[in-house]
Amino acid sequence: xxxxIALTDIRKSFPTDDGPLHVIGGVDFTVDEGEFVAIVGPSGxxxxxxxxxxxxxxxxxxxxxxxxxxxxxxxxxxxxxISQRGSVFPWLTVQQNLMFGLNGRRPDKKALADHYxxxxxxxxxxxxxxxxxxxxxxxxxxxxxxxxxxxxxxYMDEPLAALDALTSLQMRFEVLRILAEERHTCMLITxxxxxxxxxxxxxxxxxxxPTTVQATFEVPFAHPRNLAHPEMxxxxxxILSEFGL
Amino acid sequence: MGKLKQIVAPLAVAAMLVAVWWIAVVASESVIFPTPLQVxxxxxxxxxxxxxxxxxxxSLFRVGAGFLLAIAAGVPLGLLMGWVSGAFSTLNPIVxxxxxxxxxxxxxxxxxxxxxxDLSPIFLIFLSSVFPTIVQTAAAVHAIERQYIxxxxxxxxxxxxxFLQVVIPAALPQIIVGMRxxxxxxxxxxxxxxxxxxxxxxxxxxxxxxxxxxxxxLVVAGMVIIGLTGLLLDGAMRRxxxxxxxxxxxAR
Numbered sequence: 290x291x292x293x294i295a296l297t298d299i300r301k302s303f304p305t306d307d308g309p310l311h312v313i314g315g316v317d318f319t320v321d322e323g324e325f326v327a328i329v330g331p332s333g334x335x336x337x338x339x340x341x342x343x344x345x346x347x348x349x350x351x352x353x354x355x356x357x358x359x360x361x362x363x364x365x366x367x368x369x370x371i372s373q374r375g376s377v378f379p380w381l382t383v384q385q386n387l388m389f390g391l392n393g394r395r396p397d398k399k400a401l402a403d404h405y406x407x408x409x410x411x412x413x414x415x416x417x418x419x420x421x422x423x424x425x426x427x428x429x430x431x432x433x434x435x436x437x438x439x440x441x442x443x444y445m446d447e448p449l450a451a452l453d454a455l456t457s458l459q460m461r462f463e464v465l466r467i468l469a470e471e472r473h474t475c476m477l478i479t480x481x482x483x484x485x486x487x488x489x490x491x492x493x494x495x496x497x498x499p500t501t502v503q504a505t506f507e508v509p510f511a512h513p514r515n516l517a518h519p520e521m522x523x524x525x526x527x528i529l530s531e532f533g534l
Numbered sequence: 535m536g537k538l539k540q541i542v543a544p545l546a547v548a549a550m551l552v553a554v555w556w557i558a559v560v561a562s563e564s565v566i567f568p569t570p571l572q573v574x575x576x577x578x579x580x581x582x583x584x585x586x587x588x589x590x591x592x593s594l595f596r597v598g599a600g601f602l603l604a605i606a607a608g609v610p611l612g613l614l615m616g617w618v619s620g621a622f623s624t625l626n627p628i629v630x631x632x633x634x635x636x637x638x639x640x641x642x643x644x645x646x647x648x649x650x651x652d653l654s655p656i657f658l659i660f661l662s663s664v665f666p667t668i669v670q671t672a673a674a675v676h677a678i679e680r681q682y683i684x685x686x687x688x689x690x691x692x693x694x695x696x697f698l699q700v701v702i703p704a705a706l707p708q709i710i711v712g713m714r715x716x717x718x719x720x721x722x723x724x725x726x727x728x729x730x731x732x733x734x735x736x737x738x739x740x741x742x743x744x745x746x747x748x749x750x751x752l753v754v755a756g757m758v759i760i761g762l763t764g765l766l767l768d769g770a771m772r773r774x775x776x777x778x779x780x781x782x783x784x785a786r
Contacts, residue, residue, distance in 0.1 A: 346684055366690040376685035379782035380703035389699070390689035420782040438689060 291358075292319035293442065293474045294343060298352035301338055302499075312338050313349070314499025325468070325475040327485035330495030330503075331532060336478045337446055339500070343476065344370050344444045356442070366390060368442030369435035373450045377419045377430045384415040386430055390438040405433040408467060425456040432464065436471070445477045449484070461487060465512060482528050486521055487514055494531045504531050568751035573758065576751035580739075590759065592734035593724050596652060600659025600727075601720040605713060607660075608667030612709075615668065616675020617701060626672075633665040637723045641730055655727035655735070662723040663716035670712025674705035707775070707783030714771040721764045736760050 301313040312335035320326045330336050341347040343354050345364040354361040356368065364370075369390075377386055387402035406415055409429040419427055428448065435443060448464075449457040461484060468475065479485050485492045489508055496503040506528060514521065552570050559569045568576070580586035615622040615629075637658040644654040678701065686700045728737025736756050743752035775784055 344688070346687075364684070364688045364690075366688065369688055370684070372681065374681050376681040378682060378685070378700070378703070380706070380779045381699075389686075389691075392689070392691060392695070418778055418782065 291322065292355075293322040293324070293357065294320040294476070295355045296343065296352070297354075299339065299342060299349045299354065300351035300499075301335070301342065301347070301349050311499035313342075314501050315352070316495075316500065316502055318493055318502055318505070320474060320476060323472045323474055325477070325488060325490045327477040327479055327489035327492045328495060329479055329482055329485050329492060329528070330500060331497050332480060334495050334497050334500045336495060336500075339495075340370070340444055340446050340476065340478050344368055346370075366438050367440060368444055369438065369440040370444040370446065371431055371435055371448045372445075373447040375427055375431055375451070377427055377434065379419045381418075382415065383411060383417050383419070383422075383430050386419070387415075387434050387437050390434060401437050402433075405437045408436065409433040409463065424452050425460060428452060428456075428460055429463070432460075432467075436467065439471075440473065442474045442476070445475065445479075447478055447480065450480070457484075464488070469512065482525055483516060486524055486528075487516055492528060494528060504528075566748060566750055568754055572751040573754045576749070577755040577759070580752065580755070585739075586759075588734055589736050589739045589756075590763065592738075593728065593736040593760075594763070596655045596727065596735065597659055597717075597720050597724055599652075600656045601663050601717050603656070603660045604664035604667050604716060604720070608664045608716070609671050609709060612668040612671020612712075613675060613697075613702065613705070616672040616705065617697070622672060629665060629668055633669070637662045638726050641726075645730060650730055650732055654730050655724075655737075658727035659720045659723060662727075663720040666719055667712055667716045670715065671705065671709050674708030674712065675701060677708060678704040703779060707780040710771070710774050710780060713774075714768060717767055717771055718764065721760070721767060724760065736763075 296316055296318055299313055299316045300311075302309040302311040304310075316339060318326075328336055328339070338347060342349050343361070345354075345361050345368075378389065381389065383406065384399070384402050387405060388398045391398045391401065403412075403415065406412055409432050411426065411429050411433060414422065414426065419430065422430070431448075449460050452460060465488060475489075477485065477488060482492075486508055492506040492508060493502055494504040494506070495501070506524060508524065510518075510520065516522075556570050559567050577586065580589075611625070615625055640658055640661055641654075644657050648654040648657055682700055682704050683696070686696045691699070724735070725737035725740055728735035729741055732738075736759060740753050740756040743749040743756065774780070
């Protein structure tokens, strides 16, 4: 299988008053077409910086990212970011948000928006404003807005971390259900090892700053996965031991 | 209950202030400072012969014209300064130099350029409200949270759509706050601006009542009417904050 996303020796540091802070210290990995890769690492290790670089919002000091073999040059609708903070536009209705990414004059904007509103379970809320929705519903809007443009890649930066535990779990199942229908290439940043095991095909463990790839785990289990299965628990234990736990 | 409280409490404070004023005038046996009753009588006299409405209309027209010109010039300029960093570094020093110059200082120049008709007060009101509008609009654009800009860029929208559908609506709630401030300032300087007005306006009423026979009842009447009109104008501006597309920004 050819690599959808390839990172080659990515390095990044930020200037501070005490000299440069080396955040990423040479990261290489690839993500295959249709593969779901989760990236876990200690907090502050530069996971988000790495994702911003891969998604095209930041530039590495050294090394390069290619998507479909072409050098990454700024953000593109080919890969949509879903972040923890959320970026649903509060001045637009749910439906207007979903139609936002559909550029040009196409007659099917509304139909597409309504279709994806239904996919994520937002039917009936299309005319509402985001501030009238609660956290889980907002996440659904953001997910649907990304899906509407049929991105090849989904970049998820702790997308469910701001939700309460139950809603977060619910959304995890929703995302898995949608991914089973529309196969996207996925990169998930998370600090939740269980979430990573539940969702990903492969888990990359990053080291503390300046971060490098510390270990890689395959997750060769079919969906739906049962997290209580001994093999899962064993996998979780070996990932946690990478963090010294 | 809450609604009633909102009306009753400020009315009670106002009534108390009027009472203190009245008692103070009576107790000091002042012959020149008017009692509230004299102010009301003076106001009714002006209302009956129609001049009051002319003064209010003239002032509202000048403030409206000056304010709208300030919005028409200040909002686009503020958006430009907020969005294009080169425009900000070029224009901000000039704005900051012109901003603290009182409209009163401009009066001689206003007369020189525009004479003593309606244009001079409109120009002075424009000057007083255009700078707060520019500064607040630029600040509103600077305060746009990065995640919204990123999300728009992620969807590959054109610069035009980014500006129209993200930058402006994201900044709009704070721009409206800026417009409220600017309208307040515009109304504040109406008296100064109308010091050079010909025979109309609340500012003219105040200056003229003092000069022509020490009619302090009309001086105070003009002040009270300016205050009450200011309250109504602010109330009208606040209605803008209730629009659904800007409500998200205000906590209450």
